[in-house]
Amino acid sequence: MIDTHDRILETAKNLYHEGGFQSVTMRKVAAELDLSATAIYRHFRNKEHLLIALFEDAHRTFTRYLWESLGGGTPLERFRSAGEAYLRFALEEPLYYQMVFMAPSSHLGYEEMPETICEELNRSFHFLVDRVRECMNEGLFTEGVPERTAVAVWAHSHGVISLYLTGQLNDLVGSREEFEAFYWEAMQPLMQGLQPHNGGGRDRS
Amino acid sequence: MIDTHDRILETAKNLYHEGGFQSVTMRKVAAELDLSATAIYRHFRNKEHLLIALFEDAHRTFTRYLWESLGGGTPLERFRSAGEAYLRFALEEPLYYQMVFMAPSSHLGYEEMPETICEELNRSFHFLVDRVRECMNEGLFTEGVPERTAVAVWAHSHGVISLYLTGQLNDLVGSREEFEAFYWEAMQPLMQGLQPHNGGGRDRS
DNA sequence: GTCTATAGGTGGATAGAC
DNA sequence: GTCTATCCACCTATAGAC
Numbered sequence: 001m002i003d004t005h006d007r008i009l010e011t012a013k014n015l016y017h018e019g020g021f022q023s024v025t026m027r028k029v030a031a032e033l034d035l036s037a038t039a040i041y042r043h044f045r046n047k048e049h050l051l052i053a054l055f056e057d058a059h060r061t062f063t064r065y066l067w068e069s070l071g072g073g074t075p076l077e078r079f080r081s082a083g084e085a086y087l088r089f090a091l092e093e094p095l096y097y098q099m100v101f102m103a104p105s106s107h108l109g110y111e112e113m114p115e116t117i118c119e120e121l122n123r124s125f126h127f128l129v130d131r132v133r134e135c136m137n138e139g140l141f142t143e144g145v146p147e148r149t150a151v152a153v154w155a156h157s158h159g160v161i162s163l164y165l166t167g168q169l170n171d172l173v174g175s176r177e178e179f180e181a182f183y184w185e186a187m188q189p190l191m192q193g194l195q196p197h198n199g200g201g202r203d204r205s
Numbered sequence: 206m207i208d209t210h211d212r213i214l215e216t217a218k219n220l221y222h223e224g225g226f227q228s229v230t231m232r233k234v235a236a237e238l239d240l241s242a243t244a245i246y247r248h249f250r251n252k253e254h255l256l257i258a259l260f261e262d263a264h265r266t267f268t269r270y271l272w273e274s275l276g277g278g279t280p281l282e283r284f285r286s287a288g289e290a291y292l293r294f295a296l297e298e299p300l301y302y303q304m305v306f307m308a309p310s311s312h313l314g315y316e317e318m319p320e321t322i323c324e325e326l327n328r329s330f331h332f333l334v335d336r337v338r339e340c341m342n343e344g345l346f347t348e349g350v351p352e353r354t355a356v357a358v359w360a361h362s363h364g365v366i367s368l369y370l371t372g373q374l375n376d377l378v379g380s381r382e383e384f385e386a387f388y389w390e391a392m393q394p395l396m397q398g399l400q401p402h403n404g405g406g407r408d409r410s
Numbered sequence: 411g412t413c414t415a416t417a418g419g420t421g422g423a424t425a426g427a428c
Numbered sequence: 429g430t431c432t433a434t435c436c437a438c439c440t441a442t443a444g445a446c
Contacts, residue, residue, distance in 0.1 A: 004429085019312050022227040025421055038423080039430050047422065104303060105372045107224050142394075151368070151377055152391040159364025163356070167310045172356055186357040189347075193394030197402050209411085230439060243441080244412050252440070 005043050007033055012054050013095050020107055021051055048110050055113055058096035059120050065089040066124055075134035082131050083157060087183055090161045091176060102162055128154060141194045149194065160186050210248050212238055217259050218300050225312055226256055253315050260318055263301035264325050270294040271329055280339035287336050288362060292388055295366045296381060307367055333359060346399045354399065365391050 002010075011032045015024045026047055027037045044050040069085030072078040090097040100121075132153065133146040141149065160183055163169050173179040207215075216237045220229045231252055232242045249255040274290030277283040295302040305326075337358065338351040346354065365388055368374050378384040 017309075017311055019227055020225045022224055026423085027421060035429095036431055037421085038432085041423075042429055098309065101373070102307065102309075102367070102371065104222075104307075104370065106222055147377065148387070148390065149394075151374065151387075152365075152394060155364035155368050155391060156361050156395070157364070158368060159360035159362070160357075162307070162367060163360050163363060165309065166307065168306070169356065172352065182353070182356075185353065186360060189354075189357060189398030190361070190395045191398065192402070193396065193398030197397070231441085232439065241413055242439090243414085246441075247411055 004033070004035075008040060008043055008050070009054055009057055012050060016054070016099065017095050020103070024051065024054075026050075051108075051110065052114065055099060055108075056117060058093075058099040059117050061093055061096050062089055062100050063120055063124060065093075066127055075131070075138050076140055079131040079135055082128060083153075083187070086157055087161065087180065090165065091180070094165055097161070098165060101158055102165070125150070125154075135194075139196065142196050153190070153194075156187065156190050157183075209238070209240075213245060213248055213255070214259055214262055217255060221259070221304065222300050225308070229256065229259075231255075256313075256315065257319065260304060260313075261322060263298075263304040264322050266298055266301050267294055267305050268325055268329060270298075271332055280336070280343050281345055284336040284340055287333060288358075288392070291362055292366070292385065295370065296385070299370055302366065303370060306363060307370070330355070330359075340399075344401065347401050358395065358399075361392065361395050362388075 008029055011029045012024045015028055015032070017023075024047070026040050029050075030037045030040050040050070044053065065085045065088060066082065069081040070078065072081045129146050129150045132141065132150045135141040136143055136146060136149075164173065164179055169179070169182075173182050213234055216234045217229045220233055220237070222228075229252075231245050234255075235242045235245050245255070249258065270290045270293060271287065274286040275283065277286045334351050334355045337346065337355045340346040341348055341351060341354075369378065369384055374384070374387075378387050
């Protein structure tokens with residue numbers, strides 16, 4: 001049995017899907033759980049605190065996916081593993097993905113999210129930068145500024161995923177399996193372009 | 206002097222920025238224009254019609270940007286020109302870009318947007334597919350399914366732009382000029398990967 | 411084309427009983 | 429920890445005067 005605190009967060013997450021943060025109302029959360037509207041206030045001081053808790057859970061969950069991907073033996077394996085974790089997070093927690101990476105900061109409604117979240121995102125980004133730097137150091141990627149290459153890779157993954165999550169690839173990919181295949185297919189030209197092209201090197205990962 | 210109809214749309218666009226479609230209220234639009242709340246109803250039947258009109262204007266505007274980009278002499282010039290138009294639309298009409306490409310369909314609030322909008326998006330997509338196909342036919346891009354390559358390119362552009370518009374690249378790029386430079390820099394590895402690599406061909410566009 | 415008056419709905423939050 | 433009762437703010441939309 002899950003405790004009410006977590007069930008409230010779960011319900012709020014699903015309501016977020018309907019229309020963003022503004023669709024999460026205390027009354028709807030309560031109704032969904034067969035509680036009175038005011039019962040929620042025993043678990044969260046107010047709506048802002050509820051949304052912040054939800055946002056924090058989203059980021060914590062993402063961090064967990066990313067860190068659990070560590071373990072590959074070679075830099076290229078670790079790089080690919082990070083991409084897999086990113087994709088898995090997006091597909092298994094699409095609502096959290098939308099909160100973390102697709103919500104315009106102005107849509108949060110409230111001022112600023114806690115500093116801890118910014119730090120967590122920074123650590124995640126530097127995790128990716130480290131994966132890129134490793135590959136550069138081993139000569140697997142063309143030399144360059146790791147941060148900028150990392151953003152390019154991140155943007156590419158994010159672009160494919162966010163078009164899918166907003167339903168704009170529905171004509172192209174029907175099932176989740178089809179989409180996973182397309183994700184890696186779309187990644188190929190970029191990976192080719194990142195590798196040094198010393199006369200036709202075509203070592204696929 | 207702009208007529209009230211257009212000023213209402215303009216105001217609604219700016220309110221959208223604050224918190225999505227739900228932040229656009231008839232009262233706030235009216236207040237912004239120093240009108241009574243009910244005056245809006247002389248120009249739009251109700252809120253849904255206002256939002257649809259706004260959405261349609263967003264798509265029309267995008268189409269205009271895209272079509273005005275036609276004119277380059279070579280397939281590669283036309284391809285690059287399309288990418289420039291896409292970027293220009295995103296930077297000059299960021300709120301419209303968010304509506305067209307970043308809003309989860311479920312956040313629209315209302316059932317379905319008019320069929321005309323879907324058709325317009327389809328035409329825009331096939332415009333890009335044609336640019337890709339041209340380049341493939343001339344041997345500038347590796348042979349493949351033009352639709353899938355087009356999506357890969359689209360996703361890449363969209364990824365860079367949407368991360369920027371959500372404020373996630375603020376540490377990397379400060380000014381609009383810096384971002385434009387980064388947009389093309391991030392595009393380079395992908396372009397490299399799209400070109401046939403017959404022993405070190407490095408013809409940049 | 412714009413106004414005021416108004417009806418009816420939804421949502422955030424508190425107080426106090428159980 | 430959950431309830432009911434309650435208040436207040438804000439929203440959509442209509443009716444009818446000017």
